Amino acid sequence: MAVSFEHRRTVPAGVDVVVVGVPSDRLESAGVPVEALTGQGFEGKVDQVATIVRDDGTTQVFVGVGPSAEVDVLGVRRAAAIAARACARRRSVALTLPELLPTEDRVAAIEAIVEGSLLAGYRFVRYKSDPSPVGLERLVLVDGTSVDGDDREAAVQRGRRVAEAVALARDLVNTPGGELTPALFAEAAVEVAERENLQVTVLGPDEIAEAGLGGLLGVNRGSTNPPRFVELTYEPDDPQGSLALVGKGITFDSGGLSIKTAEGMMTMKDDMGGAAAVLGAFSALAAVAPRCRVSGYLPLTDNMSGGDATRPGDVLKIRNGKTVEVLNTDAEGRLILADALSLASEARPDAIVDLATLTGAVEVALGNRIAGLMGNDLHWIDEVRAAAERVGERVWPLPMPDEYRPRLDSEVADLRNISKTKDAGTITAAMFLREFVGAGIPWAHLDIAGVAWWGDAAEADVSPGGTGWGVRTLLELARTFRSES
Known part of the structure; x- marks a missing residue:
């Protein structure tokens, strides 16, 4: 992301393209005859793009932003991403997008434009023998x-x-599971911690066993790659409260002995999207300067079907002492999260939020643009939802009715890892997690199975593959977090 940014009061000479944001009710503000735009079918609707070459040779790209009264920071962010895609082969671009918003919103608009334009240029080309060059170098x-x-x-x-x-x-998320082992993910976390001056602890197999993380050990039994458990801590001077972030870190999910289909495995390198989002957030915490202490808990393993893999019917003992009958080894994420939530709870934070690519059911219910949100505290759920909405990551609350809880009762252990029924899979998975949250601690769960991976064509700031969903929500949540104690 080597693009340089500079500020000018007017459009400078010599730029390759000038980008103009155009509200649908102000086509005349574009500075060209309206007929020149409408002739291309351009009406100023959100995401519409038109290109015009002026008589003096200047190229102008017009981006629709919808009705002027509805243009906000998120709309400007999206327009910047659309513009960056439209100008991806140009070297220098001038954006007049900040002028779409009132003066008091200009600083927020600048931040959003930078973020949107950079993410629109994201490409994962590590394994390309001849990656296509991206020409954008300078944004004014x-x-x-x-x-x-x-x-x-x-x-x-x-x-x-x-x-x-x-x-x-x-x-x-985009790195293949055969390369991004738990050990290498942990190394990436250590690199972030050293660069950002964070506290970091990495537990290997022996320390994980000593800590009683039976869920993590049980899922790892079928793998030749040893597990890791990473704890991260950001601590400002005189911290005002404490927030715990927990991320599911299944570096590849075959389903274990309850093996997935070939098609079902194709994108399962994304099953650590929750842990990736947490680590991504920690890499930028200093930039948003939270006043609270932020702790991160990342249980890391793949879920394979080796000779000693956990069998359906096996019983695992979780960190908090509860036992779980494993009846489907493909419901493994909740087992490693159970250990992580137990550990997080022992530190008695003021609130916990976990992110996990947990259930296929949430994608059936909400699709690939909205995450499921559940929890044990309505006020905390509202805070998480508000933070997500402010940064443009959409969530939708789902209930956790008490009458569903008996579906997790086991005949041989404290709990079973799947419901006795096939419905409400997202809800019962969250109810399972709730069993491992300490009493009195506000907790929210984000099921990001639908939103962590983008399988459609590139759109605005999102490219096919991993989305990084949740990073912005976590950063906003940490930035605005205030303890009520």
């Missing part, structure tokens, strides 16, 4: 207001750091 932010230069530069840097954090999560 055109803003005629007197926004303080330090504020503007800080906004640029925050936007860049957030984009880099999302890109890190995407890189992790």
Whole structure:
């Protein structure tokens, strides 16, 4: 992400393209005859793009942003991403997009433009023998207001750091499971911690056994790659409260002995999307400067079907002492999260949020653009939802009715790892996790199985593959977190 950003009050000479945001009710503001735009079918609707070459040879790209009254920071962010895609082969681009918003919103707009334009340029080309070059090198932010230069530069840097954090999560998800082993994921976490001056602890197999993380050990039994458990801590001076982030880290999921189909395995390198999002967020915490202490818990293993893999009917003992009858080894994520939530609870944080590519059922219910949100505290659920909405990551709350809880009762252990019925799979999975959250601790669960992977054509700031979903939500949640104690 070597694109440079600069500020100008007017469009400078010599740029390859000038990008203009056009509200649907203000086509005349584009500065060209309306007929020149409407002749291309351009009406200023969101995501519409039209290109015009002026008589003087200047190329202008017009991006629709919808009704002017509805344009906000997120809309400008999306417009910047659309523009960056449209200009991907150009070297220098001037964007007048900040001027779509009132002066008081310009700093936020600049941050959003930087973030959106950088993420639109994301490509995972590690394994390409001849990756296609991306030409964009210079972005000029055109803003005629007197926004303080330090504020503007800080906004640029925050936007860049957030984009880099999302890109890190995407890189992790896109890396094949045969390469990104638990050990290498843990090494990546240590690199982030050393660079960002975070506290980090990595547990290997012996330490995991000593810690009583039976869920993690049980899932790992079929693998030749030893597990890891990573703890990260960000601690500001005089921390105001504490927040725990937990991420599911299945580096590849074959389903274990309850093996998936070949098609079902094709994207299972994304089953560590929750852990990737947590690590991505930690890589940029300093940029958003939370006032709270933030702890991260990453249980890492793949789920394979080796000779001593956990069998259906086996019983595992989780860190908090509860026992689980494993009746489907493909419901493994909740087993490693049970250990992580137990450990997180022992530190008595003011709140916990976990992210997990947990159930296929959530994708059936909500598709690939909305994550499922559940929890044990309505106020905390509302805070998580509000944070996600502010950064444009959509969530939808689902209930956890008590009458569903008996579906997890086991005849031989405290719990079974799957419901007795085939319906409400997302809800009963969350209810299973709730059993491992300490009493009195607000907890929220984000099921990101649908949103962690983008299988459609590139759109705005999202490319096919890992999305890095959740990084922005976690950063916003940490930035705004206030303890009520």
